[in-house]
Amino acid sequence: MRAGLLVLLTLWPLAAQESRIPPNHTPESKIEVEVPRVPLLFTVTDKKGRFITDLEQKDFRVRDNKKPQTILAFARESNLPLRIGILIDTSNSVRERFRFEQEAAIEFIRSVLRSEQDKAFLVRFDTAAELVVDFTHDAEKLAKGIRDQRPGGGTALYDAIYYSCRDKLPEDSPPEQFRRALVVLSDGEDNLSKVSREQALEMAHRAEAVIFTISTNRSGMPLEGDKVLKRFAEQTGGLSFQPFQASDLGQSFENIANELRHQYFLLYAPNPFVADGRFHEVEILTSAKDLRVRARKGYYAPER
Numbered sequence: 001m002r003a004g005l006l007v008l009l010t011l012w013p014l015a016a017q018e019s020r021i022p023p024n025h026t027p028e029s030k031i032e033v034e035v036p037r038v039p040l041l042f043t044v045t046d047k048k049g050r051f052i053t054d055l056e057q058k059d060f061r062v063r064d065n066k067k068p069q070t071i072l073a074f075a076r077e078s079n080l081p082l083r084i085g086i087l088i089d090t091s092n093s094v095r096e097r098f099r100f101e102q103e104a105a106i107e108f109i110r111s112v113l114r115s116e117q118d119k120a121f122l123v124r125f126d127t128a129a130e131l132v133v134d135f136t137h138d139a140e141k142l143a144k145g146i147r148d149q150r151p152g153g154g155t156a157l158y159d160a161i162y163y164s165c166r167d168k169l170p171e172d173s174p175p176e177q178f179r180r181a182l183v184v185l186s187d188g189e190d191n192l193s194k195v196s197r198e199q200a201l202e203m204a205h206r207a208e209a210v211i212f213t214i215s216t217n218r219s220g221m222p223l224e225g226d227k228v229l230k231r232f233a234e235q236t237g238g239l240s241f242q243p244f245q246a247s248d249l250g251q252s253f254e255n256i257a258n259e260l261r262h263q264y265f266l267l268y269a270p271n272p273f274v275a276d277g278r279f280h281e282v283e284i285l286t287s288a289k290d291l292r293v294r295a296r297k298g299y300y301a302p303e304r
Contacts, residue, residue: 036302038064038270039208041077041179041263042237042284042295051262052291053078060293061285064270073267080179082118082260083135083172085164085209088146089186091126091155094216098151101185101216101249106143108183108253112260113139121168122146125160126153127192135171157186158193158200161232165200165207179260181210181238183253187217188225197228204236205279206300212256214249215242237296270301277303 040062044052057074086105094101113120115137122133122145133145161182169180182204190197204211213229226242233240239259241252270280281298 036270036273037072037267038282038299039265039267040282040284040295041080041210041265042293043259043263044286044288045292045294047290047292051258052288053262055264055286055288057266059286059288060264060266061287062266062268063283063285064268065280066283067271069268069271071266071268073265075265077179077263077265078261080263081177082112082114082120083169083178083180084112084118084120084260085123085168085182086120086142086146087123087125087160087164087182087184087186088149089126089155089157089184089216090124090149090151091153092151093155093187093189094185095151097216097218098149102146102149104249104253105146105183105185107250108257109142109146110139111254112257113137113142119172121164123160123164123168124149125156125186126151128156129160129163131163131168135168154192155186155190156192156194157184157188157190157228158195158197160184161200161211162193162195162203165203165209169207169209179210179263180208181212181256181260183256184211184213184229184232185216186213186225186229188213188215188223188228190228197231201232201235202279202300204232205296205298208296208299209236210238210296211236212238212259213240214252215240217242218244220244235297237294239294273301275302275304277301 062069119135119137121135124130124132133142211232213233215226217223230240243249243252279298279300284293284295
C-alpha cells in the first residue's frame with residue numbers, strides 16, 4: 001500500500017497551475033485550476049512523551065486557517081528514508097564543550113544512518129556558514145568532517161539554516177518520500193547572519209524541514225538564544241533540547257533518532273484554496289484523549 005501511495009503522490013502537483021485559454025475558445029470553454037496538495041509528516045505522543053503509533057485516519061482532523069479539511073491520504077510511516085542536515089556551531093561561544101559535542105554528534109550519525117537509504121550533510125557556522133561534507137550515506141566521512149572542526153569566530157546561525165533549507169534539503173524530491181530534518185547544535189545567539197530569523201524560518205517551511213535544536217547554553221538560566229532555538233523547533237514540528245550536563249547530550253541525540261522513526265503521513269487539498277503566496281496555518285487534531293500531535297505549523301501557498 002505504501003508503494004502505491006508514493007507512486008500516486010508523484011503525480012499530484014504541489015503548485016497551482018492555471019490552464020491557458022485557447023485563442024478560439026467558446027463561452028463553454030472551462031478554465032481548470034489544479035489545487036495543490038499539502039503533505040504533512042507528524043508524530044503523536046502521550047503525556048510522558050511515549051510515541052503512539054497505532055492510530056487510524058479516523059482519529060485525526062485537519063484545519064487549514066481554522067477551516068476543516070478532508071484528508072485525502074493517510075499512512076503510518078516508520079521507515080521513510082532520511083535526509084538530515086547536521087549544523088554545528090563552531091563559534092567561540094561553544095569552545096568549552098566543543099569536543100564532547102563533536103563525539104555525541106558522531107555517535108548520532110552512526111546510529112541513525114542506515115546504509116545507502118539515508119543521507120546526511122554537515123554544515124559548520126561561525127563567521128559564515130560553510131558546507132563541510134555534502135550529502136552522503138558514509139557515516140565515517142561525516143565523522144571525520146565533524147572531528148576536523150575547531151571553534152572560533154562569531155555566529156551566523158540564520159544563514160546556516162537558510163542555506164541548508166534553500167540549497168541542500170530540496171535536492172531530493174518529491175518531499176513526501178523523505179523525512180527532511182535539520183539538527184542544530186548552537187547557543188542560539190546570532191550576530192553575523194545576512195538573513196533574518198524570520199527569513200530563515202520561512203525557508204525552512206518552504207523546504208518542509210523539521211528542525212531539532214540542541215542548546216549549548218550551560219548557564220542554568222534560559223537565555224534569549226534558547227528562545228530562538230525553541231521557536232525554530234516548535235514552528236517546524238521538531239523538538240528543542242537543553243541538556244544541562246554533558247551526559248544528557250547523548251540522550252538528546254537518541255530522542256531525535258527515535259522521533260525520526262515514528263511518524264504519520266497525511267495529505268489534503270486546501271479548501272478553499274487561495275494562491276496568495278502567504279503563510280497558511282495548519283492544525284492537526286486527534287480525537288484520542290491526552291495525546292499531543294507535533295507537526296509543522298503551516299505552509300506557504302504558491303502565488304499566481
